[in-house]
Amino acid sequence: MKTQDYPAAVLELIAALKRMPGVGSRGAERLALWFLQQGRGEARRLAEALTRAADSVGYCPECGFFAESGARCTACSDAARDAGLLCVVEQATDVLPIERCGCYRGLYHCLGGRISPLDGVMPEDLSVERLLERVRAHPGCEVILALGSDVEGEATALYLAEQLAALPCRTTRLAQGMPAGAGPGHADAITLMRALEGRQRL
Numbered sequence: 001m002k003t004q005d006y007p008a009a010v011l012e013l014i015a016a017l018k019r020m021p022g023v024g025s026r027g028a029e030r031l032a033l034w035f036l037q038q039g040r041g042e043a044r045r046l047a048e049a050l051t052r053a054a055d056s057v058g059y060c061p062e063c064g065f066f067a068e069s070g071a072r073c074t075a076c077s078d079a080a081r082d083a084g085l086l087c088v089v090e091q092a093t094d095v096l097p098i099e100r101c102g103c104y105r106g107l108y109h110c111l112g113g114r115i116s117p118l119d120g121v122m123p124e125d126l127s128v129e130r131l132l133e134r135v136r137a138h139p140g141c142e143v144i145l146a147l148g149s150d151v152e153g154e155a156t157a158l159y160l161a162e163q164l165a166a167l168p169c170r171t172t173r174l175a176q177g178m179p180a181g182a183g184p185g186h187a188d189a190i191t192l193m194r195a196l197e198g199r200q201r202l
């Protein structure tokens with residue numbers, strides 16, 4: 001006797017959904033069944049949106065943020081932006097949190113990762129040369145390193161600071177300190193140390 005199971009097409013759909021980040025076996029099955037119950041319209045809408053995004057979205061050749069294929073991103077094509085400010089982030093996904101805080105009017109540069117010899121990521125795997133080119137093209141600019149505060153982020157910041165030292169720019173990094181809404185009792189030792197180092201006159 002054969003065991004009853006979903007038709008092959010449904011099993012393939014579940015397997016494809018399961019490959020997505022954050023979707024487990026049960027979640028994938030639930031999504032697949034939901035699509036089947038919605039009829040063809042919903043499935044076609046998703047298929048078309050996926051195809052359009054995959055076909056038309058690439059990376060900005062200037063900064064590495066998401067952009068329509070072959071085109072520069074919104075920030076790089078905005079003449080109102082301060083081209084003398086270059087905020088360096090690890091990933092393209094780090095741009096929007098900074099953008100949404102509403103207090104930054106400069107440009108960005110996405111490295112595409114951070115130096116991590118254990119994971120086989122070396123400086124030449126990152127968009128460092130392009131960053132140096134951009135800095136040379138804007139003498140006198142400020143390069144703001146907005147990298148992670150972990151070991152890899154620190155190593156990447158130090159490497160970039162060395163590379164940038166010989167160029168006509170000012171290199172700064174994001175201040176690190178106390179999390180909003182919490183006192184010293186809620187901060188770890190490294191955060192507390194950096195908050196003390198970065199203290200300001202009131």
Ligand SMILES: [Zn+2]
Nearest residue numbers: 060063073076
């Ligand atoms: Zn761009």
